[in-house]
Amino acid sequence: MTTTDTAPAIVPSFDTASSQGRKLAIICSKGSLDMAYPGLILANAALGEGVETHMFFTFWGFDIINKQTMHDLKFTPLGNPATHMPQGLGGIPGITHMATSKLKKSIAELDVPEVPEFLEQIVASGGHLWACRMSADMNHLTEDDLYDEVEAIISASDFIEKTEGAQLLFI
Amino acid sequence: MPVTTIDSRPVHVDQEGFLTDPGEWDEDLATALAAQIGISLGEAHWKAIRFLREDFAARGETPTLRRVTVAGGIPTKELFTLFPQKPAKKLAYVAGLPKPHGCV
Numbered sequence: 541m542t543t544t545d546t547a548p549a550i551v552p553s554f555d556t557a558s559s560q561g562r563k564l565a566i567i568c569s570k571g572s573l574d575m576a577y578p579g580l581i582l583a584n585a586a587l588g589e590g591v592e593t594h595m596f597f598t599f600w601g602f603d604i605i606n607k608q609t610m611h612d613l614k615f616t617p618l619g620n621p622a623t624h625m626p627q628g629l630g631g632i633p634g635i636t637h638m639a640t641s642k643l644k645k646s647i648a649e650l651d652v653p654e655v656p657e658f659l660e661q662i663v664a665s666g667g668h669l670w671a672c673r674m675s676a677d678m679n680h681l682t683e684d685d686l687y688d689e690v691e692a693i694i695s696a697s698d699f700i701e702k703t704e705g706a707q708l709l710f711i
Numbered sequence: 712m713p714v715t716t717i718d719s720r721p722v723h724v725d726q727e728g729f730l731t732d733p734g735e736w737d738e739d740l741a742t743a744l745a746a747q748i749g750i751s752l753g754e755a756h757w758k759a760i761r762f763l764r765e766d767f768a769a770r771g772e773t774p775t776l777r778r779v780t781v782a783g784g785i786p787t788k789e790l791f792t793l794f795p796q797k798p799a800k801k802l803a804y805v806a807g808l809p810k811p812h813g814c815v
Contacts, residue, residue, distance in 0.1 A: 550715040550728040551747045552804055554797050581814055588776060590796030651778065652815045661777065664787035 555590075563592045563706035565699070570711060571603030573613040573643055573655075579604075579711045580658045587665035594706065595662070596699045597690075598672035601711075602679065605671060605687045610655050615643045656687070663689040670694050670702070718743035729804055733767065736807030745805045756793050756805075759785050763806040773803050775813040 564586045568579040579595060586593045603609040617623040617639050618630030629635060644654070653661060663669065671686055673695045683693060694702075712731060714721045718740055723731045730736055730744075741760055745752050752760075762783035766774045776799040780787045794801035799811050 547715075549717055549747060550713055550724050550726075552728045552800065554748055554801060554804075584815055588797065588799050650815070651775075651781075651813075653777070658815075661780070661787055665776075665791060 561592075561705075562590075563594070563703060565594050565596065565703035565706040565708045567596045567598060567699075567708070567710045568601035568604055569599045571600035571609070571613060573615040573640060575711060576601075576604045576613055576655055577647070577652075579709070580655070580662065581652075582709065583662050583667055584658070584665065587662065587667050592668075592706075593662075593666075594668045594670060594699070594703050596670045596672060598675050598696075602671065602675045602681070604655060605659070605669065605690050606679075606681065607685060607687060610659075610687060613655055614640045616640075659687055659689065670699055672696065672699075717747065725809075729809055730807040731809075733764075733807055736764075740807065741805050744807065748801060748804065750794065750801070750805065752805075755785075755789065759783065759790065759793060759802055760806045763802060763808060767806075767808050773806075773808045773811040775799060775811045775815060776802075777815055778813075 564583070566579045566583055568576065570576070583593050583595055597605045603613060614636055616630060616636040617625050618627070618636070621627070623639075648654075652658070659669065669687070669690045671683075671690050671693045673693050676682065676693045683690065686693075713724055713726065715724050715728065716722075720740075722735045722740070725731050742752055745756070750756070759779060762779060762785070763774060766778065766782065774782065776787065776790060779785055779790060779802070790798040790802070794805075803810050
């Protein structure tokens, strides 16, 4: 296919009408290293496509934004048949530490940041971070205990209200 | 492969309009490409564009936004201001390079 000089230039349509006003809500409910990354990666990708993105951290997902735990999320092969390791090995002392180190290394090799730095990048890209009220109350945590860029601790209904019309991912 | 006319010269592009031959690019073309997507280039844009060109020449692939920030020293927030909404793709387009393939 060849265009002539009179044809309009072929230019990528970056700002199509259908992409305007698109919103994504991601609910992060798990606190293990392997369950934290999918939400972070998808949020980052959506922001890069100009999609307004809101992340809601609830239950175990609170570990991703808790200053005490966010640097130290873990991965365990125990109960995870997708590692294709004999399940008996999962309970041996030290296996979780080893599996975590290995996963962290694989992630770093791809030049993908660690959790706190990833959150920083998401916020710099315009992403919104929200913490779940019930999870905060259950764990006796306040905003001071959470990653500084978390905008607020809000109720589940507040989050649903804020993300009206959004596509939703529950992880 | 389509040929389109930008700034009164023919350039080879893919179906979307990204240049397929980085050798057809020069800084005058970048100004014209940017104008096509409504961006007027300032010094800050050029810093990002030049980093992209140099990094592509060195590594053979378009750097992701994260790499532009970490290795190119341009804050993510600034990239979103310079190339609004879809900074990685817009930057690659203006720099005459393929879209970045990395996820992050």
